[in-house]
Amino acid sequence: GENVEQHPSTLSVQEGDSAVIKCTYSDSASNYFPWYKQELGKGPQLIIDIRSNVGEKKDQRIAVTLNKTAKHFSLHITETQPEDSAVYFCAASILGYSTLTFGKGTMLLVSP
Amino acid sequence: GAGVSQSPSNKVTEKGKDVELRCDPISGHTALYWYRQSLGQGLEFLIYFQGNSAPDKSGLPSDRFSAERTGGSVSTLTIQRTQQEDSAVYLCASSRLAGAGEQYFGPGTRLTVT
Numbered sequence: 001g002e003n004v005e006q007h008p009s010t011l012s013v014q015e016g017d018s019a020v021i022k023c024t025y026s027d028s029a030s031n032y033f034p035w036y037k038q039e040l041g042k043g044p045q046l047i048i049d050i051r052s053n054v055g056e057k058k059d060q061r062i063a064v065t066l067n068k069t070a071k072h073f074s075l076h077i078t079e080t081q082p083e084d085s086a087v088y089f090c091a092a093s094i095l096g097y098s099t100l101t102f103g104k105g106t107m108l109l110v111s112p
Numbered sequence: 113g114a115g116v117s118q119s120p121s122n123k124v125t126e127k128g129k130d131v132e133l134r135c136d137p138i139s140g141h142t143a144l145y146w147y148r149q150s151l152g153q154g155l156e157f158l159i160y161f162q163g164n165s166a167p168d169k170s171g172l173p174s175d176r177f178s179a180e181r182t183g184g185s186v187s188t189l190t191i192q193r194t195q196q197e198d199s200a201v202y203l204c205a206s207s208r209l210a211g212a213g214e215q216y217f218g219p220g221t222r223l224t225v226t
Contacts, residue, residue, distance in 0.1 A: 006154075032213065043116070043203055043217030044155070089154060095213060099145060099168070104154040 002027040006103025021106045023090035024072040030092040038087045080110045116218035124224045133189045133221045137206030147203045162210045194225045
């Protein structure tokens with residue numbers, strides 16, 4: 001089955017800095033890679049996703065890149081703000097055939 | 113519109129008791145998922161319902177865990193003879209289409225087994 005590794009487990013940045021979270025996956029058939037943000041006491045919320053037919057996707061301050069050859073994908077947050085502080089999870093799946101396999105999460109702390 | 117709702121939000125139970133956790137998915141979503149999240153851990157897949165197909169139970173950790181989905185909508189996760197290691201947040205998610213894609217999560221039920 002699929003295995004997703006996520007690094008780092010914790011990340012502290014100053015407000016305004018950029019933050020990068022990286023994930024690797026094992027199943028070359030995986031073609032869907034979402035990122036979720038989980039705030040304290042809440043369920044995870046989808047913030048951006050990418051499919052294997054593209055290499056990069058942006059949405060305002062967040063972007064995701066995908067390297068299919070190396071089987072890794074990354075989340076980039078620019079101009080971080082304190083409200084970006086949360087736990088971020090990456091995941092991978094084969095659309096239409098499998099459920100999501102999640103990484104163990106990254107706790108991002110943005111200090112004012 | 114209404115999102116995924118779960119009840120109760122918190123449940124404290126004694127070891128050995130049975131518990132039922134409820135999930136109301138987004139209306140019209142055909143797929144429903146249950147996950148378990150232990151302290152500081154990622155999301156562990158438990159079970160997946162898709163329409164009228166047989167559920168994917170491959171993630172259930174033991175035969176003390178079961179789930180059903182009635183009428184293609186509401187789902188109940190049942191844990192029998194609870195153990196302390198069952199303490200976790202149980203999350204439910206739904207998606208419009210089968211096989212993952214965009215999953216929308218509920219707020220979770222925090223289960224504490226004393």
